[in-house]
Amino acid sequence: MVTLLAGTLLPPLDFFIVNLAIPSIQDDLGGGDILGQQIVASYAATYAVTLTLGGRLGDLYGRQRVFLVGLVGFALASLLCGSAGEPWLLIVGRILQGLTAALAAPQSLALIRASLEGREQTIALGFHGATLGLAAVIGQSLGGLLVTADLWGLGWRVIFLLNLPIAALALLGSLFLHDPHTRGVEKLDWVGAVLLFTGLAGIVIPLVEGRALNWPWWCFVLLVVAVGLLHRFWRYESTLSAGRNRDRHVMPLVPPRALTAPGVRIALTAVALFYSIAAFFLIFSEYQQTVGRTPLQASLDILPLGIGFLIGPLTVQHLMRVMPRRIAALGLLLETIGFLAFAALVAALDQTPWAAAPLALIGFGQGLALPSLIRITVTHIPRTFAGLASGLVSATLQLSAALSVAVIGGIYYASAGAYGSTHAIIAVSILIAVLLFGSSVLSVRAERVPSAETSTRVVSTHDGEVKAGKTLSPVRDQ
Numbered sequence: 001m002v003t004l005l006a007g008t009l010l011p012p013l014d015f016f017i018v019n020l021a022i023p024s025i026q027d028d029l030g031g032g033d034i035l036g037q038q039i040v041a042s043y044a045a046t047y048a049v050t051l052t053l054g055g056r057l058g059d060l061y062g063r064q065r066v067f068l069v070g071l072v073g074f075a076l077a078s079l080l081c082g083s084a085g086e087p088w089l090l091i092v093g094r095i096l097q098g099l100t101a102a103l104a105a106p107q108s109l110a111l112i113r114a115s116l117e118g119r120e121q122t123i124a125l126g127f128h129g130a131t132l133g134l135a136a137v138i139g140q141s142l143g144g145l146l147v148t149a150d151l152w153g154l155g156w157r158v159i160f161l162l163n164l165p166i167a168a169l170a171l172l173g174s175l176f177l178h179d180p181h182t183r184g185v186e187k188l189d190w191v192g193a194v195l196l197f198t199g200l201a202g203i204v205i206p207l208v209e210g211r212a213l214n215w216p217w218w219c220f221v222l223l224v225v226a227v228g229l230l231h232r233f234w235r236y237e238s239t240l241s242a243g244r245n246r247d248r249h250v251m252p253l254v255p256p257r258a259l260t261a262p263g264v265r266i267a268l269t270a271v272a273l274f275y276s277i278a279a280f281f282l283i284f285s286e287y288q289q290t291v292g293r294t295p296l297q298a299s300l301d302i303l304p305l306g307i308g309f310l311i312g313p314l315t316v317q318h319l320m321r322v323m324p325r326r327i328a329a330l331g332l333l334l335e336t337i338g339f340l341a342f343a344a345l346v347a348a349l350d351q352t353p354w355a356a357a358p359l360a361l362i363g364f365g366q367g368l369a370l371p372s373l374i375r376i377t378v379t380h381i382p383r384t385f386a387g388l389a390s391g392l393v394s395a396t397l398q399l400s401a402a403l404s405v406a407v408i409g410g411i412y413y414a415s416a417g418a419y420g421s422t423h424a425i426i427a428v429s430i431l432i433a434v435l436l437f438g439s440s441v442l443s444v445r446a447e448r449v450p451s452a453e454t455s456t457r458v459v460s461t462h463d464g465e466v467k468a469g470k471t472l473s474p475v476r477d478q
Contacts, residue, residue: 001124003173004108006166007067008131010074011047011101016139016281017146017159018043024156029087041208042091046098048398049200053193055106055391056253060188063107063114063387064179070104071174075167082160093160102391109390113378115178122317122375129313129371133363136306189240192253195233200399202226207402211410254392258385263449266442267377271396273439274332274373276432277366278401279408283428286412290421291350304356305363312367319368325447328376331368332440338362339433343426350422369443376446408432 018039026035058066077100081093112124146158154161203226206219213219233254240252259265281302288301312331319327338361345355374393381389408428415424 001127003170003177004111005127005131006170006173007071007104007108008128009135010163010166010170011105012132012135013139014078014097014101014160014163015040015043015047016136017162021156021159025090028156029084029090035087035090038087038091039094041205042094043098043101044398044402045201045204045208046095047102048204048395048402049197050099050102051106051395051398052196052200052254052388052391054102054104055110055387055389055394057103057188058107058110058387058390059385060251062179063110064174064177066387067104067107067111067177068171068174070100070102070107071167071171073100074104075164075171076100078160078163078167082154082157106387106390106394109374109378109393110387111177111179113389114383114386119317122320125371125375126313126316128374129316129367130310132370133306133309133311133313133367136309187250189237189250189253192233192237192240195229195236196253199226199229199233200395202229204399204402207406210406211413254388255385258381258388259392261380261382263380263446264377266449267373267380267446268392268396270328270439270442270446271373271377271393272400272403273435273442274366274369275397275400276404276408276435276439277335277362279404279412279428280432282405282409283412283425287421287425290416301355302359304360305366308360308363308365309367310363312364312369313371314367316368316371326444328369328372328443328447329440331365331370331372332436332443334365335362335369336365336433336436336440338365339429339436343429343433346422346429347426369439373439373443376443380446380449 022039025039029035054066054070074097077093077096081090081097084090084093109128112121112128116124146162152158202222206222210216210219234256237252237254238256240250241256284302288297316327319330323330338358341358341361342355345358377393378386378389381392408431411431412424412428415427
């Protein structure tokens with residue numbers, strides 16, 4: 001678990017921690033605001049569009065092996081970033097970080113899903129969620145301290161070189177991982193991989209870059225082309241799944257039955273709405289600096305949310321003894337209440353230390369909801385596709401984050417320009433609360449659908465024979 005959690009920690013940590021170092025990087029390497037945007041966008045876009053492929057590679061070629069390759073690649077890419085002397089070299093390193101993180105990250109969740117069951121899996125998912133919370137705490141707070149401390153005279157470079165000892169420990173532990181995977185003769189669906197990669201890139205790149213570039217025409221062209229590519233991808237995968245391909249050893253990158261399984265699409269929609277909170281991290285930092293807080297003070301102001309996010313997942317297993325279901329819905333409702341309370345406090349008192357209380361409630365609710373939503377989603381996808389399930393969940397979170405920043409962030413900036421930053425943050429907090437409530441409702445609906453484990457069971461026939469592994473239709477066979 002320690003090994004897997006190290007692989008879980010690195011990708012989000014690198015996303016959060018670099019934001020506070022951007023001014024120092026710009027002072028050192030030049031490049032201005034464009035370099036700052038590219039540092040964030042190159043990593044976020046590459047990571048988001050490659051996650052599904054990374055998860056599927058683990059299913060096909062062994063999760064332990066792909067995890068190992070991803071960790072080694074991520075460590076080398078971090079070394080490249082930490083030693084970069086030119087802006088273009090840093091951007092190349094960030095792209096390589098995104099690619100290799102997308103190989104390692106899905107395997108952590110996939111191995112938890114494939115190797116553990118019942119209470120052990122629930123506990124492991126709680127630690128997985130707590131690790132994401134830890135990444136938020138370290139990234140939002142420690143990043144600014146590390147850059148300010150200028151350890152060993154490295155300045156901003158230490159935030160990338162910090163990955164090396166963590167990756168080294170994870171690499172050592174990965175040699176002892178238990179992978180219940182048995183490699184078959186299936187080949188990677190390269191055509192599907194290219195279609196999916198280009199289709200997702202056509203969505204993510206405009207969402208990440210559009211606002212900063214004032215939405216040029218090519219952003220909208222890319223979005224239209226991306227929709228066509230994803231439609232073509234789905235048709236191609238359906239053809240492969242139906243066995244109408246020349247090489248029958250090629251397995252679909254995303255088998256349609258994995259997405260059309262009962263409850264999967266509802267659960268993924270709930271996950272997407274859940275991560276509408278992603279824009280709040282950017283908006284909160286912008287708002288705090290608008291009212292006179294320094295970047296370091298702003299990072300400490302949001303610390304209660306990170307601490308709540310760290311504690312929430314650790315309480316899931318204890319809550320399950322009292323209420324084995326609806327924990328995701330409870331967490332999302334707590335987040336909804338937290339955002340409404342935050343909006344009310346800002347409206348009544350403007351900048352106030354009392355905001356720490358609703359922020360902690362938001363973080364705690366997020367910590368409860370995330371592992372529970374992940375569990376609901378992955379258990380509706382057959383265990384054979386554990387890597388794919390992990391990649392789909394992670395990719396949904398990343399795509400939702402990009403969409404949230406583009407749409408909700410755009411609403412914030414437009415409202416701030418027209419009515420002021422205080423009215424803007426109140427409006428987007430209420431909007432996020434509404435989206436989280438919608439996610440809560442969908443999580444209840446998804447949880448009512450039998451999981452992949454409960455829909456496959458031993459069935460006794462009329463003549464006394466036993467058929468193992470028969471998949472039951474929830475309507476017909478009941």
